[in-house]
Amino acid sequence: MKNISGVLLLALTIGTCLMAPVRTCACTSFIVSGKATKDGRPLIFKNRDTGDQNNVVAVVQGERFRYMGIAASWDVKPVSIWGGHNEAGFAIINTAAYNMNGCQGKDTDNDGATMRRALEVCRTLADFEHLLDTLPKPLGVNSNFGVLDAEGGCAYYETGDSCYVKFDANDPNVAPEGYLMRTNHGTTGCRDIDRGVERYMAISDFMAQACSKGNFDCEYLIANVPRFLTHGLTKQNLYDQLPKDADDTRFVHFSEFIPRYISSCALLVQGVKPGEQASHTVSWTNIGWPCGSVAIPLVLQTDVTLPAIVLHGEKGKSWLCSKSIEQKLKVFSLRRGNVRDYIDLSKLVNAAGTGIVQRIMPLEREVFGHACEALKKMRKGRGQQALQQYYEWVDAYVQEHFPAEDR
Numbered sequence: 001m002k003n004i005s006g007v008l009l010l011a012l013t014i015g016t017c018l019m020a021p022v023r024t025c026a027c028t029s030f031i032v033s034g035k036a037t038k039d040g041r042p043l044i045f046k047n048r049d050t051g052d053q054n055n056v057v058a059v060v061q062g063e064r065f066r067y068m069g070i071a072a073s074w075d076v077k078p079v080s081i082w083g084g085h086n087e088a089g090f091a092i093i094n095t096a097a098y099n100m101n102g103c104q105g106k107d108t109d110n111d112g113a114t115m116r117r118a119l120e121v122c123r124t125l126a127d128f129e130h131l132l133d134t135l136p137k138p139l140g141v142n143s144n145f146g147v148l149d150a151e152g153g154c155a156y157y158e159t160g161d162s163c164y165v166k167f168d169a170n171d172p173n174v175a176p177e178g179y180l181m182r183t184n185h186g187t188t189g190c191r192d193i194d195r196g197v198e199r200y201m202a203i204s205d206f207m208a209q210a211c212s213k214g215n216f217d218c219e220y221l222i223a224n225v226p227r228f229l230t231h232g233l234t235k236q237n238l239y240d241q242l243p244k245d246a247d248d249t250r251f252v253h254f255s256e257f258i259p260r261y262i263s264s265c266a267l268l269v270q271g272v273k274p275g276e277q278a279s280h281t282v283s284w285t286n287i288g289w290p291c292g293s294v295a296i297p298l299v300l301q302t303d304v305t306l307p308a309i310v311l312h313g314e315k316g317k318s319w320l321c322s323k324s325i326e327q328k329l330k331v332f333s334l335r336r337g338n339v340r341d342y343i344d345l346s347k348l349v350n351a352a353g354t355g356i357v358q359r360i361m362p363l364e365r366e367v368f369g370h371a372c373e374a375l376k377k378m379r380k381g382r383g384q385q386a387l388q389q390y391y392e393w394v395d396a397y398v399q400e401h402f403p404a405e406d407r
Helices: 110-123 127-134 199-212 219-225 318-330 355-380 383-401
Strands: 029-034 043-049 055-061 066-072 084-086 091-096 145-150 154-159 163-168 179-183 251-253 261-269 282-287 295-297 340-346
Touching: 029 084, 029 091, 029 145, 029 154, 043 091, 043 110, 043 219, 055 282, 066 110, 066 199, 066 282, 066 383, 084 110, 084 318, 091 261, 110 127, 127 145, 179 199, 179 340, 199 219, 219 282, 219 295, 219 355, 251 383, 282 318, 282 340, 295 383, 318 340, 318 355, 340 355, 355 383
Parallel strands: none
Antiparallel strands: 029 043, 029 179, 043 261, 055 066, 066 084, 084 091, 091 145, 145 154, 154 163, 251 340, 261 282, 282 295
16 A cells, blocks of 8 residues: 555644744755665665754654654754654654645645654654645645664654555565665656756765665764765766865865765664664764764664764754854855855865864764764663763863864
């Protein structure tokens, strides 16, 4: 009933409305079946592009399940969540599709509210389908939802106001290599107004290479996709034209790469293998501008407090997100003209290895090393103490070792 060949009528009106004007959103995403990953755990990923640059990780007790997710910093009691997972091992991300409600290409208000509701009440993909089937219409959404659960489910739902189509990453007829990608159009929508085409080409190239090299693992994907500097259409690779050092100013056109001016976070949710506890689901979370921030693996555990640097902090913002925005402004340093379309490449990457990405990645690798040790202990039944120690270490280490001139 709910597969690639069946379009289902459904309904939705969500009583709560967003507390800010409609924003142009974009995003790049992929999903990978556990059959295709190195460790047998399914993955869903989103690079979030939005005007809401200040993001935080929110931890909320929902109606049925406790969950963690990405929220705009101003959305203190989140009406909208833009990717996350709950204690039952259900996880969800999205990209704005624009073309699922005809050829008008309109943005919609309820995509984030739908994801928040799903995290509150869903345990499985079947629960999510039931949610979509039973909510009153119109949906108020125009979105590609990527979903996984603790039973190995992993699928996209191309969703508009009145119908959705499921694309199952576990179905070899749908995903021959076990993975799928989406940017800003649905394949079953009005194809005359496809958006995000260049980024779709870029993520397609990246994933094909990663698949062929056996690189479907969390560390590789979360470190490299949000910082992929090859353009999908032109095939321009910015690493082929490196400035000498950070003082060798070189402005280059920077439009429709996977990382963009409006990239505000990246999230990779790692599900569980059969027989593992659903609560061992991990959100590898890069809060802020991904090229200038550090991805931190996070697990939702009772009585364990997440690192303070990703939560609401001073002035209601995340410390790490704020620092990443400072980094971004050094790269997008023009103050007149089309400032979002040009970067000073020397500040991002350079031959001397002193670009922002090049200084951030060693710090991130150290975080990953400690995280993986904590995750191993968690999976062996010694989770709470190991995770709390890791979170406390992350808070201190990242603040101490973040590039000194950027503090």
